[in-house]
Amino acid sequence: xxxxxxxxxxxxxxxxxxxxxxxxxWQRLLGVIQxxxxxxxxxxxxxEAPSFQIEHEEEGDPSVARFAKALxxxxxxxxxxxxxxxxxxxxxLNMHNWEAFKKAVPARGIDAVxxxxxxxTALALWIKEAKLDVAPTQALALQVLGTINxxxxxxxxxxxxxxWLMVRAGGTISINPAQVSKALDVIRSFCLMRKPGIEx
Numbered sequence: 473x474x475x476x477x478x479x480x481x482x483x484x485x486x487x488x489x490x491x492x493x494x495x496x497x498w499q500r501l502l503g504v505i506q507x508x509x510x511x512x513x514x515x516x517x518x519x520e521a522p523s524f525q526i527e528h529e530e531e532g533d534p535s536v537a538r539f540a541k542a543l544x545x546x547x548x549x550x551x552x553x554x555x556x557x558x559x560x561x562x563x564x565l566n567m568h569n570w571e572a573f574k575k576a577v578p579a580r581g582i583d584a585v586x587x588x589x590x591x592x593t594a595l596a597l598w599i600k601e602a603k604l605d606v607a608p609t610q611a612l613a614l615q616v617l618g619t620i621n622x623x624x625x626x627x628x629x630x631x632x633x634x635x636w637l638m639v640r641a642g643g644t645i646s647i648n649p650a651q652v653s654k655a656l657d658v659i660r661s662f663c664l665m666r667k668p669g670i671e672x
Contacts, residue, residue: 479492479493480492480493533558535556535601535602535603536550536551536556536602538601539556539597539598539601539602542597542601542656543597543656543659543660543663544656544660545660545663545664549663549664550663552566552569552663553565553566553569553662553663553665554566554594554598554659554662554663556598556602558602558604560606560612560615561612561615561616561618561619562595562598562599562604562606562612562616563591563594563595563598563616563619564616564619565591565594565616565617565619565620565622566620567620568665569662569663569665570620570622570662572665572666573585573590573661573662573665576661576665576666576667576668577661577667577668583668585634585658585668586624586626586629586630586631586633586634587617587622587623587624587630588610588613588614588617588624588626588627588630588631588634589630589631589633589634589637590658590659590662591613591614591616591617591624592608592610592613592631592634592637592645593634593636593637593647593655593658593659594616594659594662595608595612595613595616595645596608596637596645596646596647596655597647597655597656597659600647607642607644608644608645608646609642609643609644609645610627610628610631610639610643610645611643613627613631613645614627631645635648635651635654636648636651636652636654636655636658637655657669
C-alpha cells in the first residue's frame with residue numbers, strides 16, 4: 473500500500489495561488505492549526521522556508537505585477553479577482569467580485585457597465601499588458617464571462633455602449649486611448665469590490 477501524499481494549498485476564494493508537498497511545512501502548519509498558535513520561525517537545521525510553487529510569482533511573471541501596478545491594486549487582489557493567465561481564456565473572473573461589482577454599479581444609465589463591457593475591458597487591458605500574441609475579441613470576452621457562467625445576450629450592443637471600448641476591423645476590441653483611465657478605474661473597482669470613481 474503506497475503512502476499518502478499530503479499537499480498544502482493556499483487559496484484566495486476558489487483560486488489556487490500556491491501549493492507545496494513539503495512534509496516539514498504541512499507538519500508545522502498542522503501543529504499550528506491544532507494548537508491555535510502562530511507559525512514560528514523555521515525549524516533548526518532548515519536554512520530557509522520551504523519554497524512554494526506560485527503560479528503568478530512576481531519575479532516569474534512580471535506582467536502580472538505590471539498589470540497590478542497599472543490598476544493600483546495589489547498582486548493578491550488582482551489574482552483573486554481576475555486570475556490572469558497566458559492561456560485561454562486568459563482571465564478567470566471571481567464570482568464574489570462580480571456580485572459586489574454589480575451591487576456597486578447601476579444596471580442602467582450613464583454609469584452602467586454591461587457584463588461584456590467589463591469582460592472586454594479587463595481582457596483588452598491584460599492582453600496589452602502581457603503582450604500576448606492574441607487579439608481581444610467579443611467571442612473571447614464571452615469566454616471570460618463563461619468562467620462564472622454569465623451570458624450576455626446583447627454582447628454586440630454592450631460593447632458598442634461601453635464608451636471606452638472600440639471595435640476594430642475583424643471584431644478586435646481595444647481601449648480608446650482617451651478613455652484608458654476610465655477603463656482602468658472600472659477594472660480596479662472590480663478587483664477591490666467597490667464603486668468606480670474612488671480616488672486611490
